Amino acid sequence: MFELIRANQRRAAFLVVAVAGLLIATGYAIGEVVQPGAGPAGLVAGFALWAILSVVAYSSGDSIFLGLAGARRIEKKDHPVLFNVVEEMCVASGLATPPAVYVIDQEAPNAFATGRSETGASIAVTAGLLERLDRDELQGVIGHELAHIKNRDVLYLMMLGALAGAIVILADAGRRFLWYGRGRRRTSDKGGGGAVILVVALVLMIVAPIVAHLLYLAVSRRREYLADACGARFTRYPEGLASALEKIAASPAALSGVSRAMAPMYISDPLATPGARRLSSWGGTHPPIEERIRILRSMAGEASLARYEESFRKVTRRPVGVFPAAVLAEERAAAATRAPTPDPRTRVDRVRQTTDMLWRLKGFAFLPCACGTTLKVPPAYAGETIHCPQCGAEHPVPHPAVTV
Amino acid sequence: MLVLLVLLALAAILVIFVIGVYNGLVRARNDVKNGWSQIDVQLKRRHDLIPNLVETVRGYMTHERGTLEAVTKARQQAISVSGDVADRMKAENMLSQTLRSLFAVAESYPDLKANQNFLALQEEVTSTENKIGFARQYYNDTAMRLKNKVEMFPSNIFASMFGFSPEPFFEVETAAERQAPQIKF
Numbered sequence: 001m002f003e004l005i006r007a008n009q010r011r012a013a014f015l016v017v018a019v020a021g022l023l024i025a026t027g028y029a030i031g032e033v034v035q036p037g038a039g040p041a042g043l044v045a046g047f048a049l050w051a052i053l054s055v056v057a058y059s060s061g062d063s064i065f066l067g068l069a070g071a072r073r074i075e076k077k078d079h080p081v082l083f084n085v086v087e088e089m090c091v092a093s094g095l096a097t098p099p100a101v102y103v104i105d106q107e108a109p110n111a112f113a114t115g116r117s118e119t120g121a122s123i124a125v126t127a128g129l130l131e132r133l134d135r136d137e138l139q140g141v142i143g144h145e146l147a148h149i150k151n152r153d154v155l156y157l158m159m160l161g162a163l164a165g166a167i168v169i170l171a172d173a174g175r176r177f178l179w180y181g182r183g184r185r186r187t188s189d190k191g192g193g194g195a196v197i198l199v200v201a202l203v204l205m206i207v208a209p210i211v212a213h214l215l216y217l218a219v220s221r222r223r224e225y226l227a228d229a230c231g232a233r234f235t236r237y238p239e240g241l242a243s244a245l246e247k248i249a250a251s252p253a254a255l256s257g258v259s260r261a262m263a264p265m266y267i268s269d270p271l272a273t274p275g276a277r278r279l280s281s282w283g284g285t286h287p288p289i290e291e292r293i294r295i296l297r298s299m300a301g302e303a304s305l306a307r308y309e310e311s312f313r314k315v316t317r318r319p320v321g322v323f324p325a326a327v328l329a330e331e332r333a334a335a336a337t338r339a340p341t342p343d344p345r346t347r348v349d350r351v352r353q354t355t356d357m358l359w360r361l362k363g364f365a366f367l368p369c370a371c372g373t374t375l376k377v378p379p380a381y382a383g384e385t386i387h388c389p390q391c392g393a394e395h396p397v398p399h400p401a402v403t404v
Numbered sequence: 405m406l407v408l409l410v411l412l413a414l415a416a417i418l419v420i421f422v423i424g425v426y427n428g429l430v431r432a433r434n435d436v437k438n439g440w441s442q443i444d445v446q447l448k449r450r451h452d453l454i455p456n457l458v459e460t461v462r463g464y465m466t467h468e469r470g471t472l473e474a475v476t477k478a479r480q481q482a483i484s485v486s487g488d489v490a491d492r493m494k495a496e497n498m499l500s501q502t503l504r505s506l507f508a509v510a511e512s513y514p515d516l517k518a519n520q521n522f523l524a525l526q527e528e529v530t531s532t533e534n535k536i537g538f539a540r541q542y543y544n545d546t547a548m549r550l551k552n553k554v555e556m557f558p559s560n561i562f563a564s565m566f567g568f569s570p571e572p573f574f575e576v577e578t579a580a581e582r583q584a585p586q587i588k589f
Contacts, residue, residue: 080524080527080528081527084527084528084531084534085531087531087535088531088534088535088538089538091442091446091535091538091539091542092538092541092542093542094435094438094439094542094545094546096438234538236541338537341530341534344526
C-alpha cells in the first residue's frame with residue numbers, strides 16, 4: 001500500500017507534466033497563428049485558463065459535487081451500520097481521519113468519494129445501495145472508495161481534468177479564430193514558416209483535445225482497477241466487492257444529478273446505461289463492470305495486490321498489468337481471504353433502516369406506541385395530538401417535531 | 405577545484421539520500437506504533453461495551469446465569485492481565501469466545517431479539533470485533549513494511565546503524581477467530 005501510493009504519485013506527476021506540455025505546445029502554436037510572434041502570449045493564455053479551472057476545482061470542487069448529487073450529511077445515529085462499516089475500513093486502511101458520510105436519496109445503487117487529501121474527505125452512498133447490499137458487500141464498496149481517497153485519485157483526476165479542459169477550450173478558440181477571423185489577414189501572411197506553423201497548429205487543435213481526453217479516461221479506468229484491488233485487500237474478501245458490483249450492474253435505475261467531472265469517482269459509471277456498463281470500451285471512465293467482477297472472482301483465496309495483478313492479466317489477457325514492479329516487490333506478504341461475516345439483517349430490515357433514516361432527515365417525528373407501532377409524524381402536522389392507527393391510543397405531538 | 409566540487413556534490417547527494425532513508429524508517433516505525441495503539445483502542449472499546457450488554461441481556465436471560473458470568477469474568481480477566489502480549493491476546497480471545505456463545509444463546513430469546521437496545525449493542529459489538537480484526541491486519545501490514553525496510557538493501561545498512569529492528573507479528577489467526585460472533589436469524 002505504501003509503495004503503491006508513492007508509485008502512483010510518481011506516475012501522476014509524470015502524466016500531469018506531459019499533459020501540461022501538450023497545453024504549452026497548443027497554446028504556443030495557436031498564439032503564433034493568431035499573430036506571428038504572439039506564441040508566448042498564447043502559452044500564457046493557456047496557463048491562465050488552466051489556473052482558473054484548477055482554482056475553481058480545488059477550492060469548491062467537493063461542495064459542488066456533493067451539492068449536485070443532492071447528498072445530505074448524516075451522523076452515526078442515522079445509520080449505525082453504514083458508519084461502523086466506514087470506521088472498520090478506516091482501521092483496515094490506516095486512514096486516521098474518518099471521512100464525512102453523506103447519503104443520496106436515490107434508487108440507483110452507487111457511491112462516490114471526494115476530497116483532495118486524507119483529511120476532510122467525504123463519502124456519499126445512495127439509499128438504493130444501502131437497501132441492496134449486505135454488510136460484506138457494503139464493506140467492499142466503502143473499501144473501494146477509501147482507496148480512492150488514500151491514493152489521492154480525486155486530486156489527481158481534478159488536476160488532469162482541469163488541464164484537459166484548458167486544452168479543449170483553447171483548441172476550440174483556435175478553431176473559431178481560423179474559421180472566422182483569419183480571412184481578413186490572409187494577404188499579409190505569405191511566408192513559408194507561417195504555413196508550417198499553421199499546419200502544426202491545425203493538427204494540435206484537432207489532436208490535442210482528443211489525446212488529453214483519452215489520457216484522462218485511461219487514467220480514470222486504471223484508478224478503478226487500483227481501487228478494486230485495494231478494496232479487496234482492505235477487506236480481505238474480494239467476493240464482497242464482486243457481488244456488490246454484480247448487484248449494482250443488475251439495477252436498471254439510473255442516477256440523476258451526476259456531474260461529468262465527478263463520474264470517475266463513482267464505484268460504477270453513473271452515466272452509462274445498464275447495457276453499456278457491460279461493454280468493453282476505451283471511451284469510458286470505468287472498465288466494463290463484468291470484467292471487474294471476473295477479475296475479483298478469480299483471485300481465489302488470496303487478497304493481495306500481487307494476486308489481483310495475476311488475476312487481471314489472466315482475465316484481460318493484457319501484457320501490461322496495473323501495478324508497477326516496485327509495488328509487487330514490497331507486497332510479498334500473503335493476505336489470505338477471510339470467511340464471510342453473517343449479516344443478521346434481512347432485505348426488509350435494510351429497507352426499513354434506510355427509509356427510517358431518510359424520514360428522519362426530512363424532519364419526521366418518530367413516536368413509539370405501546371402497541372408496538374411506531375408513528376411517523378410529518379413535520380407539517382399541525383395537530384396537538386395524534387391517534388395510533390393500530391390501537392387508537394392518543395399521543396401528544398412534540399412541536400416543533402423533534403426526532404427521537 | 406573541480407574535483408573538490410564534484411566530491412562536495414556527491415557528499416550532498418549521499419546526505420540527502422541518508423536523510424530520506426532515515427525518515428522512511430522512522431515513518432515505518434511510527435506506523436507500527438500507530439497500528440498497535442489502534443488495536444488497544446478497539447480492545448478498550450469492547451471492554452467498555454460489555455457491562456451495558458450484560459445489563460440489557462440479564463432481564464431476558466433468566467436461565468443463562470453461567471453464560472453471563474463467563475462473559476463478565478472473561479472481561480475482568482482481559483482487563484487485569486498485564487505484561488506479556490501473548491497472555492493478553494489469549495485473554496482477549498477467551499472474551500471473544502464467551503461473547504460468541506452469548507450471542508448464540510440469545511437466539512432462543514425472541515423478546516430479546518426484538519429489543520432495540522440489544523440490537524444496537526449487538527451491532528456495536530459485532531463492529532468492534534471486526535475493527536479488532538482489521539486493526540491486527542493493519543498492524544501486521546505495517547510490521548511487514550518495517551521488516552522489509554530493515555532487511556532489504558540499501559536501507560538495511562542504515563537500519564542497523566540507527567538501531568531499527570523489526571517488530572513481532574501477530575500469528576495468523578484461525579478463520580474462526582477472524583469471524584464476528586455467529587448469529588443466524
